[in-house]
Amino acid sequence: xxxxxxxxxxxxxxxxxxxxxxxxxxxxxxxxxxxxxxxxxxxxxxxxxxxxxxxxxxxxxxxxxxxxxxxxxxxxxxxxxxxxxxxxxxxxxxxxxxxxxxxxxxxxxxxxxxxxxxxxxxxxxxxxxxxxxxxxxxxxxxxxxxxxxxxxxxxxxxxxxxxxxxxxxxxxxxxxxxxxxxxxxxxxxxxxxxxxxxxxxxxxxxxxxxxxxxxxxxxxxxxxxxxxxxxxxxxxxxxxxxxxxxxxxxxxxxxxxxxxxxxxxxxxxxxxxxxxxxxxxxxxxxxxxxxxxxxxxxxxxxxxxxxxxxxxxxxxxxxxxxxxxxxxxxxxxxxxxxxxxxxxxxxxxxxxxxxxxxxxxxxxxxxxxxxxxxxxxxxxxxxxxxxxxxxxxxxxxxxxxxxxxxx
Amino acid sequence: xxxxxxxxxxxxxxxxxxxxxxxxxxxxxxxxxxxxxxxxxxxxxxxxxxxxxxxxxxxxxxxxxxxxxxxxxxxxxxxxxxxxxxxxxxxxxxxxxxxxxxxxxxxxxxxxxxxxxxxxxxxxxxxxxxxxxxxxxxxxxxxxxxxxxxxxxxxxxxxxxxxxxxxxxxxxxxxxxxxxxxxxxxxxxxxxxxxxxxxxxxxxxxxxxxxxxxxxxxxxxxxxxxxxxxxxxxxxxxxxxxxxxxxxxxxxxxxxxxxxxxxxxxxxxxxxxxxxxxxxxxxxxxxxxxxxxxxxxxxxxxxxxxxxxxxxxxxxxxxxxxxxxxxxxxxxxxxxxxxxxxxxxxxxxxxxxxxxxxxxxxxxxxxxxxxxxxxxxxxxxxxxxxxxxxxxxxxxxxxxxxxxxxx
Numbered sequence: 001x002x003x004x005x006x007x008x009x010x011x012x013x014x015x016x017x018x019x020x021x022x023x024x025x026x027x028x029x030x031x032x033x034x035x036x037x038x039x040x041x042x043x044x045x046x047x048x049x050x051x052x053x054x055x056x057x058x059x060x061x062x063x064x065x066x067x068x069x070x071x072x073x074x075x076x077x078x079x080x081x082x083x084x085x086x087x088x089x090x091x092x093x094x095x096x097x098x099x100x101x102x103x104x105x106x107x108x109x110x111x112x113x114x115x116x117x118x119x120x121x122x123x124x125x126x127x128x129x130x131x132x133x134x135x136x137x138x139x140x141x142x143x144x145x146x147x148x149x150x151x152x153x154x155x156x157x158x159x160x161x162x163x164x165x166x167x168x169x170x171x172x173x174x175x176x177x178x179x180x181x182x183x184x185x186x187x188x189x190x191x192x193x194x195x196x197x198x199x200x201x202x203x204x205x206x207x208x209x210x211x212x213x214x215x216x217x218x219x220x221x222x223x224x225x226x227x228x229x230x231x232x233x234x235x236x237x238x239x240x241x242x243x244x245x246x247x248x249x250x251x252x253x254x255x256x257x258x259x260x261x262x263x264x265x266x267x268x269x270x271x272x273x274x275x276x277x278x279x280x281x282x283x284x285x286x287x288x289x290x291x292x293x294x295x296x297x298x299x300x301x302x303x304x305x306x307x308x309x310x311x312x313x314x315x316x317x318x319x320x321x322x323x324x325x326x327x328x329x330x331x332x333x334x335x336x337x338x339x340x341x342x343x344x345x346x347x348x349x350x351x352x353x354x355x356x357x358x359x360x361x362x363x364x365x366x367x368x369x370x371x372x373x374x375x376x377x378x379x380x381x382x383x384x385x386x387x388x389x390x391x392x393x394x395x396x397x398x399x400x401x402x403x404x405x406x407x
Numbered sequence: 408x409x410x411x412x413x414x415x416x417x418x419x420x421x422x423x424x425x426x427x428x429x430x431x432x433x434x435x436x437x438x439x440x441x442x443x444x445x446x447x448x449x450x451x452x453x454x455x456x457x458x459x460x461x462x463x464x465x466x467x468x469x470x471x472x473x474x475x476x477x478x479x480x481x482x483x484x485x486x487x488x489x490x491x492x493x494x495x496x497x498x499x500x501x502x503x504x505x506x507x508x509x510x511x512x513x514x515x516x517x518x519x520x521x522x523x524x525x526x527x528x529x530x531x532x533x534x535x536x537x538x539x540x541x542x543x544x545x546x547x548x549x550x551x552x553x554x555x556x557x558x559x560x561x562x563x564x565x566x567x568x569x570x571x572x573x574x575x576x577x578x579x580x581x582x583x584x585x586x587x588x589x590x591x592x593x594x595x596x597x598x599x600x601x602x603x604x605x606x607x608x609x610x611x612x613x614x615x616x617x618x619x620x621x622x623x624x625x626x627x628x629x630x631x632x633x634x635x636x637x638x639x640x641x642x643x644x645x646x647x648x649x650x651x652x653x654x655x656x657x658x659x660x661x662x663x664x665x666x667x668x669x670x671x672x673x674x675x676x677x678x679x680x681x682x683x684x685x686x687x688x689x690x691x692x693x694x695x696x697x698x699x700x701x702x703x704x705x706x707x708x709x710x711x712x713x714x715x716x717x718x719x720x721x722x723x724x725x726x727x728x729x730x731x732x733x734x735x736x737x738x739x740x741x742x743x744x745x746x747x748x749x750x751x752x753x754x755x756x757x758x759x760x761x762x763x764x765x766x767x768x769x770x771x772x773x774x775x776x777x778x779x780x781x782x783x784x785x786x787x788x789x790x791x792x793x794x795x796x797x798x799x800x801x802x803x804x805x806x807x808x809x810x811x812x813x814x
Binding site for chain 1: 420447451452477478479480483484485486567570571572574575576578579581582584589607608610611612613614699701702703704705706709710711712713715791794795796797799802803806807808810811812813
């Protein structure tokens with residue numbers, strides 16, 4: 001071990017992204033790293049000279065355990081996308097100057113497919129200038145839309161939160177003696193994995209949701225209204241799960257059928273929300289049924305009080321595996337999860353070329369979506385192992401304790 | 408013990424209303440009740456002849472423990488308000504016929520101030536016809552707006568969920584390197600108790616929310632925008648908690664300043680939602696700051712996975728105390744909680760005349776709201792003991808298990 005380590009977090013937060021940070025930090029320290037730096041606000045912070053010596057922030061074993069339980073990006077995040085090298089050499093020169101200044105030999109970036117683009121560009125550029133800095137991607141996203149890996153850390157906990165909360169919303173929604181319809185909007189711009197997790201609510205003690213709509217399939221609003229009408233004329237209450245990303249045949253989001261304002265983020269993504277409200281209003285006005293629109297919003301990605309132990313352990317492990325691989329000389333690669341068996345569930349880590357992963361979205365296969373507006377048992381069997389077991393929050397004075405960000 | 412017992416649930420669900428049902432059932436059985444019936448959908452169900460023998464639904468000790476952890480009204484709910492006796496004698500005759508038919512001697516109703524009106528009317532009518540059926544109210548509401556009682560079962564768990572979730576939303580909201588503003592909308596039509604619980608998020612490990620707006624105080628939209636501007640020009644991100652019930656000086660809800668549709672429920676209450684979205688849009692368009700509106704919606708009242716052990720125990724106890732009082736001859740009364748001490752927290756049950764409680768709303772005292780858009784330490788000290796300790800969910804296959812409603 002000669003050089004130092006630097007690690008950053010990027011993209012939308014998850015409940016377990018800090019478990020990966022803990023995995024990188026602890027494994028690097030255990031394997032003899034001199035200094036482990038954290039970029040503040042990802043690569044953008046590095047460019048601005050904002051970083052910390054993580055040993056000042058993570059000082060004890062209990063800090064490691066608190067960090068694992070702290071949702072959202074401990075180091076701050078960014079949505080900054082590195083420009084192409086051609087014509088922007090100055091940016092790359094600056095980054096490598098910073099890295100050399102800090103004597104960095106190992107660079108880890110925890111994020112989704114946009115963040116893996118950063119690893120790809122930096123490792124490609126590094127090769128071109130014969131730098132021997134190793135660049136490794138650590139996967140993270142609640143959306144589960146990363147290619148190659150069986151699933152992404154962050155997804156299991158969000159799925160567990162969604163399934164648990166759906167059970168509660170279903171209990172709440174079916175309580176009255178007149179029909180009511182609750183429409184729950186779930187994150188996942190182009191991939192329906194998270195919305196599909198609503199199907200896990202169904203069981204011995206729960207009726208489950210009535211309908212599930214994923215963005216992979218064109219949303220037919222007439223079919224939707226007919227389905228609602230058919231069930232509601234029997235006097236039954238319903239709970240329906242929709243993805244924020246469902247679109248009608250002409251390509252517009254359902255949300256865009258209303259007159260709501262739109263925002264666009266730094267990556268050119270539209271900020272979505274409001275499809276549930278639009279559909280609830282439509283049902284209310286056209287069918288005269290009492291409706292409620294619920295957005296799981298931020299809560300579904302930061303519910304540190306309700307994580308999957310399976311997920312949080314895998315998140316830690318992918319961080320550790322990235323360090324191990326880099327220390328053994330790998331670069332330009334991403335740690336991926338490979339499922340060995342469904343029952344009993346067994347999963348290992350491997351590494352894979354970042355070029356096959358950056359900027360690619362993995363969607364729910366169409367054959368896992370049924371014609372009667374639900375998902376197949378195969379899809380449920382895929383998700384179920386990922387929500388298993390719990391990591392209890394450390395409760396202090398009645399509330400889950402997090403690792404203090406400011407020191 | 409000669410006669411039977413009947414119990415019903417009414418109004419909006421809570422996470423612990425079934426703990427009170429468990430308290431009524433278990434205490435009645437333990438004290439020798441022959442049959443304990445449950446009205447399906449409250450008094451409305453009784454009128455329609457819908458009830459069950461609860462011994463068929465709650466069969467084992469583990470059923471009792473599952474029931475305590477099952478959110479929302481196990482027996483179903485209603486928002487039916489009994490008419491005045493005068494001119495509606497037929498309704499009352501019918502109810503007492505049903506009660507006599509089932510040989511009911513003790514009648515328990517779990518609900519908020521609208522539901523206590525049912526206890527008041529039935530016990531007054533009962534007296535007028537010399538019935539010796541005992542009528543007792545069991546308090547329940549997340550809103551904490553019931554008179555006389557120190558607080559209401561259901562409030563502590565909702566407050567714990569809100570404070571925990573605010574901590575997570577704050578972590579999520581402060582993650583980027585540019586200012587963002589998150590506005591969180593919390594339930595409580597006319598009383599700000601629940602919104603005030605957002606203040607509990609602040610602590611060693613959390614910056615807390617920046618501003619809190621309760622419905623007890625007129626919402627000054629100019630002052631609000633100035634406050635936001637003053638903080639955001641320093642480049643700081645903010646998280647703001649507002650009650651769904653905040654109103655501007657002319658009496659309109661903030662929500663009504665937009666062109667959103669309104670609903671009115673059976674009690675004549677407006678269905679509120681959208682004030683956060685309205686304010687977020689206003690900040691976004693006028694100040695050009697990235698905003699997000701979050702509604703805690705149904706989740707805050709049905710989060711059975713995140714209850715306060717203090718609350719769930721008190722909920723059980725008020726059910727038991729109602730049975731004890733009725734069996735000892737009391738009627739036309741409500742079980743209330745009396746706080747003996749803040750530190751250490753000690754609280755006992757008493758009973759109180761329902762006429763002082765029905766239809767009355769207890770609001771947050773104005774002196775507990777500060778001029779700089781926050782709440783006093785006194786208010787925080789009042790709420791803090793109510794969120795203490797946990798009752799772990801019984802986890803099965805990765806999800807919290809509830810008592811099966813359908814058998």
